[in-house]
Amino acid sequence: MAAPASKTVQDLNGSWSVNNDLSESSAEILKVQGVNWLTRKVIALANVTLTIDQRKDENGEILLDIENKPSGSLPATQEKRVLNWKPVELNHGLFGNIRGRSRICKLADLDDDYLRHGWEDGTEEVMHFKTEHLDSKGVVTQQVGGFIVLNGTRYHARQVLVTKDDGERLEAKLVYDYQS
Numbered sequence: 759m760a761a762p763a764s765k766t767v768q769d770l771n772g773s774w775s776v777n778n779d780l781s782e783s784s785a786e787i788l789k790v791q792g793v794n795w796l797t798r799k800v801i802a803l804a805n806v807t808l809t810i811d812q813r814k815d816e817n818g819e820i821l822l823d824i825e826n827k828p829s830g831s832l833p834a835t836q837e838k839r840v841l842n843w844k845p846v847e848l849n850h851g852l853f854g855n856i857r858g859r860s861r862i863c864k865l866a867d868l869d870d871d872y873l874r875h876g877w878e879d880g881t882e883e884v885m886h887f888k889t890e891h892l893d894s895k896g897v898v899t900q901q902v903g904g905f906i907v908l909n910g911t912r913y914h915a916r917q918v919l920v921t922k923d924d925g926e927r928l929e930a931k932l933v934y935d936y937q938s
Contacts, residue, residue, distance in 0.1 A: 761905060761912045761936045767862055767885045768812075770822075770903075773937035774914055775807045780933035787920050787928045791853055792894045804828035808934065820862065822885075839887070847892075854893035861886050872929055873902045873917055881905065896923030906933070 765772070788798045809825040820841040827834040835851055839860040847857045863886050868874045877884065885903035899920045906915045914934040921927055 759936045761914050761934075763912070765905070765914065765936065767883050767904060768820075770810045770812050770885075770914065773807060773809050774934035775805060775937055777913065777933045777935045778805065780908060780913070782930040782932070784918065784930045784932065787899070787918060787930055790894070790897055790920050790922065790926075790928060791891055791899060792897075793852060797852070800830070800832060801828065804830055804832055807937065822860065841885070853889070853891060855891075857890040857892060859888045868902060870900070870919060872919055873900060876906060876915075876917065876931070877904045878907045878912065897921075906931075908933070 783802070785798055785802055788801065789795075793801075805828070807827045807829075809827065811823040813821055815821055822837070822839040822841060824837040824839070825834050826837065839858075840846075841860045841862055843859050843861040845857050845859050847855070850856050862883055864882060865874050865877070865884060868884070868886065873886075881904055883904075887899075887901040887903075889899045889901075891897040891899065897920065899918065901916045901918050903914065903916045906913055914936065916932045916934075918930045918932065919927065920929075
C-alpha cells in the first residue's frame, strides 16, 4: 500500500511491511554483519513488519521505537533510538556488540553518493543510522530512510550500505508498504 503524503521522516508512526518484490536481497549484508547461515535463511523466508512509534521527549529529542516482527516463529526484535547522533553501545541479539548513532539529517550531510541519491523529488531530510559492528572489526552499516516513488506509487524505503576496512561495499534497498 502506498505511503500517505502525510508520512515523512518526522512522522513514521504506524505499521510498515517489507515489500519483498521491490526490495533487494540483504543476504550478503547479513553474512558480512556476522549473522549465522541458518538465521539468514529463515530471515530470507520471513515477511517482516515494522511497527514504529516516533515521538519527542520532554527535552525535544526525537525518540524512535521500532518493533521488527518477522512472520513465522522468529521472535520480534526491538530497537530504541534517540535521534541525536550520540553513540550508544549495546549487545544486539542478531548482530552482537554494536555502537550505533541515529539522526535526521540533510541529504548533503551524508558522506556517500549511494546514500544521497534515489529519493523522491524534493527530499531534503532523511533518517540516518550508522552502526559499527564491534565483533566484526572494520564492518560499518549505514541505513538511510526516506521515501521513493516507484511506478507512480510512494513507498518508505531504506538504502543500506555496508563497508569493510578492505574496501568491500555491499548495497541493498529495502522497500516498505504502509499498513496503517
